[in-house]
Amino acid sequence: MSILEYNGAAIIAMTGKNCVGIACDTRLGAQAQTVSCDFRKVFQFNKSFVGLAGLATDVQTMNNLLTFRKNLYELREEREMTPRVLSNLLSNLLYEKRFGPYFIEPVVAGLDENNEPFLSGMDLIGAPVYTDDFVVSGTATGNMYGMCETLYKKDMEVEELFETLSQALLASVDRDALSGWGATVHIVTKDGVISRELKARMD
Amino acid sequence: MARRYDSSTTTFSPEGRLHQVEYAIEAINNAGTCVGILAKDGVVMASEKRVTSGLLAPTKSSEKTYKLCQHAACNVAGLTADANILIDQARLRAGRYEYQYCEQIPIEQLVEHVCNYKQAYTQYGGLRPFGVAFLFAGYDAHHGFQLYQSDPSGNYSGWKATVIGANNQAGKSLLKNEYGSSSEEKEGEMKVEGAAEEIAMPDVNEALRLAVKVLNKTMDATATSPEKMELFVMSLKDGACVHKILNKDETQKVIDEVEAESSAAGDS
Numbered sequence: 001m002s003i004l005e006y007n008g009a010a011i012i013a014m015t016g017k018n019c020v021g022i023a024c025d026t027r028l029g030a031q032a033q034t035v036s037c038d039f040r041k042v043f044q045f046n047k048s049f050v051g052l053a054g055l056a057t058d059v060q061t062m063n064n065l066l067t068f069r070k071n072l073y074e075l076r077e078e079r080e081m082t083p084r085v086l087s088n089l090l091s092n093l094l095y096e097k098r099f100g101p102y103f104i105e106p107v108v109a110g111l112d113e114n115n116e117p118f119l120s121g122m123d124l125i126g127a128p129v130y131t132d133d134f135v136v137s138g139t140a141t142g143n144m145y146g147m148c149e150t151l152y153k154k155d156m157e158v159e160e161l162f163e164t165l166s167q168a169l170l171a172s173v174d175r176d177a178l179s180g181w182g183a184t185v186h187i188v189t190k191d192g193v194i195s196r197e198l199k200a201r202m203d
Numbered sequence: 204m205a206r207r208y209d210s211s212t213t214t215f216s217p218e219g220r221l222h223q224v225e226y227a228i229e230a231i232n233n234a235g236t237c238v239g240i241l242a243k244d245g246v247v248m249a250s251e252k253r254v255t256s257g258l259l260a261p262t263k264s265s266e267k268t269y270k271l272c273q274h275a276a277c278n279v280a281g282l283t284a285d286a287n288i289l290i291d292q293a294r295l296r297a298g299r300y301e302y303q304y305c306e307q308i309p310i311e312q313l314v315e316h317v318c319n320y321k322q323a324y325t326q327y328g329g330l331r332p333f334g335v336a337f338l339f340a341g342y343d344a345h346h347g348f349q350l351y352q353s354d355p356s357g358n359y360s361g362w363k364a365t366v367i368g369a370n371n372q373a374g375k376s377l378l379k380n381e382y383g384s385s386s387e388e389k390e391g392e393m394k395v396e397g398a399a400e401e402i403a404m405p406d407v408n409e410a411l412r413l414a415v416k417v418l419n420k421t422m423d424a425t426a427t428s429p430e431k432m433e434l435f436v437m438s439l440k441d442g443a444c445v446h447k448i449l450n451k452d453e454t455q456k457v458i459d460e461v462e463a464e465s466s467a468a469g470d471s
Contacts, residue, residue, distance in 0.1 A: 067302075071298055071301075072298050075272070078263055078264055
């Protein structure tokens with residue numbers, strides 16, 4: 001049993017036309033036992049979203065740590081953190097614990113200062129990868145890569161992106177015992193954020 | 204004679220004084236004035252902006268008012284370089300408290316932390332004290348809106364209204380007479396001996412006008428204009444703290460209202 005699979009999670013982030021979407025499941029488990037179906041794994045930082053998959057305690061701790069650092073940044077620099085800077089900060093925070101890491105594998109999705117979509121994913125010690133289509137993380141990554149590769153198209157509008165993200169996530173988690181039990185999708189556009197709860201199989 | 208005891212922070216004089224700390228406090232009496240006034244529904248801080256040169260490039264949003272966290276801000280009088288260190292300390296402390304407790308730091312604890320940091324420079328190490336006085340404005344759920352003043356010694360106290368910087372005595376005496384005097388006194392009624400005077404707290408707009416009035420008195424220039432002063436208001440909106448620095452038009456409006464009030468009252 002891997003420590004990264006103890007609580008279970010599934011996160012997908014995708015780019016669209018002048019928008020990004022991020023979807024996650026809401027299960028919290030202790031191996032086979034399901035403990036909660038409304039455990040949040042995606043957190044908003046202005047126009048960026050950070051999805052944290054992995055050990056639940058580290059998910060919550062990293063959220064608090066990022067909030068602290070984001071607030072400090074805004075106080076000192078008097079401006080908002082762009083997604084790229086947030087991603088770099090996260091990478092740095094993770095590498096600081098290189099020999100005793102946080103057991104999380106985050107994804108960062110957002111719109112930068114020119115409202116261009118930004119995506120990044122990284123491993124538990126902060127190695128980032130930047131893509132222009134999609135990033136996935138969690139216990140069902142095999143399923144999610146397959147679904148995304150099949151369903152993804154470039155320059156999808158908001159509604160189509162929402163459909164694609166939802167179908168990709170739902171189909172992936174249904175074949176994974178450790179994720180599912182509810183899902184949330186957030187789409188970020190320059191005009192704001194649209195968030196929706198998905199009706200998922202509760203098993 | 205006192206010269207022998209004033210070059211080291213860590214030595215008391217025979218009269219029991221710390222001269223270095225007192226000299227630090229003197230340094231602030233040359234700095235731009237800051238007024239702080241506690242209102243029913245917020246806190247107002249007004250400060251004199253000293254523009255040393257027209258060639259100066261505008262840097263941050265404010266030279267006198269600094270946000271410390273979501274629910275606290277401060278005004279600075281004294282050495283800006285010293286102030287920057289302390290402001291960063293305060294921001295870190297507020298952030299760490301929130302990280303640890305997932306709750307906002309109570310204002311007095313934040314003030315006390317900054318003051319403890321300042322106090323260390325009056326007792327250890329042979330380093331000079333910080334030449335800064337602060338006015339802290341904040342809100343917490345336990346005690347509502349609060350205003351604190353701190354000086355280089357590390358001493359702090361809570362105030363309903365106070366002034367720091369140049370001509371602060373003149374400002375304080377004006378506040379003593381005018382703060383909370385909006386309640387009318389009935390003619391001929393005998394005051395009960397020992398009964399505390401009822402102080403009616405002003406609202407934010409009254410407090411703004413009073414602050415401008417104090418600045419008018421303490422500032423050297425005879426004509427007050429929006430470029431020479433900075434008005435800051437902290438209030439609650441939908442349960443969250445809002446920090447606002449008034450823009451040029453809003454500042455001018457308050458200045459005009461004070462002007463109208465004084466000419467209506469026939470000030471000499």
